[in-house]
Amino acid sequence: MKKIIYTILSFGLFFLQSCGDIDDEYTYEEWTEVNWSAVADSTTNSLIDRFWNTSGNYFNYGNDGTTIDFHYWPNAHAMDVLIDAYQRTNDTKYSAYFDKWHAGIKVKNGNTYKNDYVDDMEWNALTMLRIYDITKDVKYLDTAKELWGWIKDAWTEDAGGGITWCTNPNVLFTKNACSNGPAAIIGARMYNITNDQSDLEWAKKIYEWEKNTLVNRATGAISDHIVCETNEVKGVALTYNQGTYVGAAVELFGITGDRTYLNEAQKVTNYTISSLINTSNNILRDEGNGDNGLFKGIFIRYFLELIKVNELPDSYRNKYITFFNNNANVLWSSGVYKEDLLFGPAWDTAPVGITQLTSQASGCMMIEAKAAYERWETSQKQ
Numbered sequence: 493m494k495k496i497i498y499t500i501l502s503f504g505l506f507f508l509q510s511c512g513d514i515d516d517e518y519t520y521e522e523w524t525e526v527n528w529s530a531v532a533d534s535t536t537n538s539l540i541d542r543f544w545n546t547s548g549n550y551f552n553y554g555n556d557g558t559t560i561d562f563h564y565w566p567n568a569h570a571m572d573v574l575i576d577a578y579q580r581t582n583d584t585k586y587s588a589y590f591d592k593w594h595a596g597i598k599v600k601n602g603n604t605y606k607n608d609y610v611d612d613m614e615w616n617a618l619t620m621l622r623i624y625d626i627t628k629d630v631k632y633l634d635t636a637k638e639l640w641g642w643i644k645d646a647w648t649e650d651a652g653g654g655i656t657w658c659t660n661p662n663v664l665f666t667k668n669a670c671s672n673g674p675a676a677i678i679g680a681r682m683y684n685i686t687n688d689q690s691d692l693e694w695a696k697k698i699y700e701w702e703k704n705t706l707v708n709r710a711t712g713a714i715s716d717h718i719v720c721e722t723n724e725v726k727g728v729a730l731t732y733n734q735g736t737y738v739g740a741a742v743e744l745f746g747i748t749g750d751r752t753y754l755n756e757a758q759k760v761t762n763y764t765i766s767s768l769i770n771t772s773n774n775i776l777r778d779e780g781n782g783d784n785g786l787f788k789g790i791f792i793r794y795f796l797e798l799i800k801v802n803e804l805p806d807s808y809r810n811k812y813i814t815f816f817n818n819n820a821n822v823l824w825s826s827g828v829y830k831e832d833l834l835f836g837p838a839w840d841t842a843p844v845g846i847t848q849l850t851s852q853a854s855g856c857m858m859i860e861a862k863a864a865y866e867r868w869e870t871s872q873k874q
Contacts, residue, residue, distance in 0.1 A: 538833035549596025576860035614674035673736025680743035712763030735791030778838035789854030820862035
């Protein structure tokens with residue numbers, strides 16, 4: 493296997509200033525150029541080779557071939573990596589998995605796309621919409637619409653509104669950031685396809701509920717959830733919740749042109765890249781194994797969408813690009829087990845031989861995002 497290696501050349505000083513008047517100073521390493529498209533080819537192919545279940549047509553949870561404890565939602569993010577690769581390369585070896593996965597996860601999920609955990613359905617709905625956008629195959633849109641119907645049904649007026657996290661009555665009744673941020677994105681993207689005003693209204697309503705209930709307006713931190721029986725807002729800020737809120741704000745800004753959404757995206761982003769980090773190297777922090785291993789990659793996906801917004805002030809864009817690039821560089825230099833191209837939950841520490849789909853998909857999302865950014869940057873110079 494060809495390995496792509498780079499070395500530290502020198503140090504450059506960059507200054508970070510958030511819209512919350514936080515003045516962060518950090519010395520970033522500068523790196524030699526890397527062929528990020530080639531790196532993305534290698535890491536995404538590793539995801540397929542080491543996690544794809546050829547008989548069941550879904551992604552295994554472990555790279556050791558384990559199929560136990562099937563998780564519905566990481567499969568959506570693993571497929572998102574293949575979608576990224578297809579959009580980057582137009583290589584049908586990636587799109588060849590679309591139909592297989594669409595059928596395989598339904599069977600593995602009990603012959604239905606419905607799930608008690610509403611956020612799990614949301615991640616898959618977002619992936620279905622992305623595949624539909626590429627293929628225009630109506631079955632993906634139909635599946636997304638079916639999921640969207642179940643998601644909207646999970647809205648209740650408890651705690652002032654919001655999408656329920658889990659519809660199983662034996663699970664604590666909460667409204668979570670992870671079940672509302674992605675739902676707002678779905679509503680906005682569905683509106684872009686259907687031109688159905690009700691989809692846009694849903695997106696706005698869900699976004700406003702999350703903003704008014706879970707977002708700290710002063711800092712940009714987003715709490716994890718509210719307990720409906722007590723109205724207690726609980727849980728620390730997590731990168732994926734920050735990311736989907738940013739993603740929803742970017743989508744709504746694109747539709748409405750309302751600058752408020754862009755300002756709110758900046759506020760939440762600034763909190764994330766100044767507070768949810770490893771201060772020793774200024775990358776997104778290790779949030780743990782299991783589900784948590786996926787969180788950083790989700791933030792990066794929507795962070796890149798914010799970076800590409802034309803109306804984003806250059807001062808913020810430059811700061812964001814510096815942080816974005818640093819995460820990619822540290823991950824590729826220190827956070828990958830090079831023998832098998834495996835990623836772990838910490839982007840500055842390589843796993844030892846075994847890893848989970850969540851962490852692998854998250855690392856691959858960062859690499860594909862970096863390759864996508866390089867293409868976007870080139871297009872801006874033409």
